[in-house]
Every structure is written in C-alpha cells, then in structure tokens.
Amino acid sequence: MTRPSVLVVDDDEGVRTIVCGRLAGEGYDSLQAADGESALALALERRPDLLIVDVAMPGMGGHELVRRLRQRSSVPVIFLSGRVEDADRIVGLKLGADDYVGKPFSPSELMARVEAVLRRTRGPASGGTPLRLGELELDPERREVRVKGRYVPLAPREFDLLAMLADKKGRVVTRDELVERFWGVEDGAEVSTRTVDQHVARLRRKLTTERRRVLTVKNSGYRLLWD
Secondary structure, three states, X not given: OOOOEEEEEOOOHHHHHHHHHHHHHOOOEEEEEOOHHHHHHHHHHHOOOEEEEEOOOOOOOHHHHHHHHOOOOOOOEEEEEXXXXXXXXXXXXXXXXXXXXXXXXXXXXXXXXXXXXHHHHXXXXXXXXOEEEOOEEEEOOOOEEEEOOEEOOOOHXXXXXXXXXXXXOOOOEEHHHHHHHHOOXXXXXXXXXXXXXXXXXXXXXXXXXHHHHEXXXXXXXXXXXOO
C-alpha cells in the first residue's frame, strides 16, 4: 500500500524538522517547503495527500497559498498558526482548510489531526478509476472534478460530499449520515444538518450545468442522479 504523503510548509526549519520527523515515525512520506511560492509549485507537481501550512510566512503567506491552490486542487489542508482567535480560524476554514492547529502545538495532537483528516478525505470513493455522469467527471485518485472538461475547484469537504454520493450509486444518503461521516465526534464539533444543506448548496452552484444531479430527497437527504 502506498504511504500517504504530507507537504509541510513553514519558514521555520526547526518546525519542519520536528513535523517531518514525526510524520516519518508515523509511517508517512513527507515533503518540505520554506515559502508559499515553492510550496504551491511542489503541491501541484507532486500531488501530496495533505498539506500542513503555516499561516504567517514572508512573501506568500499560508492564506494566499491555499487561496491559489484551491483554484486547481482540493487537497486537504491543516493550518498551523500562532493566531488562535475565532476570527482567524474562521478565515482559514472559509478558505477551504480542513483543520486549524494553534502554535505552540503538540506533535502528538497534530499527528492525530493528520490521521483524522486523511481518514475523512480518503473515504470509500478515494482511489479507483474516474467516474463520468453526463458532463460531470469525478476523479477520486486526483480528487478532481470537471464539468465539460473544465476543472471545478471544490473545497475538500465539498468534494467528499460529492464522492460519497457517487459511491452510493444513486441511493439516498441521509443528512445524519453525512454529519456523522464528515463532522464526527472526533472533531469535537457540534454540527447541524443545516450545515450539510449549506455545503450542498455551494457544491451545486459550482457544478453549474450539472447542479441538478445532486437531488434533494424531502425529509431525508440527498442522492446523486445516476445514469
């Protein structure tokens, strides 16, 4: 089985050394970048399974890196930051990050969060051959979605929702199932089914001509219109 790869982006060499050493000990391959520019190029070339990104870096900071990355990839991201206020966390999560860890951090906690994010994002539809439904193409291996051949930038959780619906092959997936799968108790998050509806609404907007493939099943959940 291929070992998951993690790109660690931080201008502090000491932090990179600690994190990469711990990743190796936990069975992960690791890549390193000291700035946003080189990290963006490396992420697009090597396609790691996850990024750990420092928010405050000279030049292109972590937020700008993820903003640009989201235009071309839905790879999961964990932010590291000395800013732990709610407003900073909200900015990071709105950019499409999957988790937010404050500095100084516990390496053990960070590894637990890495494992949790990868467990969520490498779900049942991860791996395998691309799927085509009308003008919609879903590539589980690269975690990419295209409509009419045009890449559609999805946040990781939006991709996960679509992939889970695809994995069910047209069967109904309830809102409670989606909450449990992607916002489980391991996150310590209290999530309502309304949150699922909001994510699905954003997903539909991004799918443009294929948005009607994600069907609402009244008082239940969603299913993907299957050819």
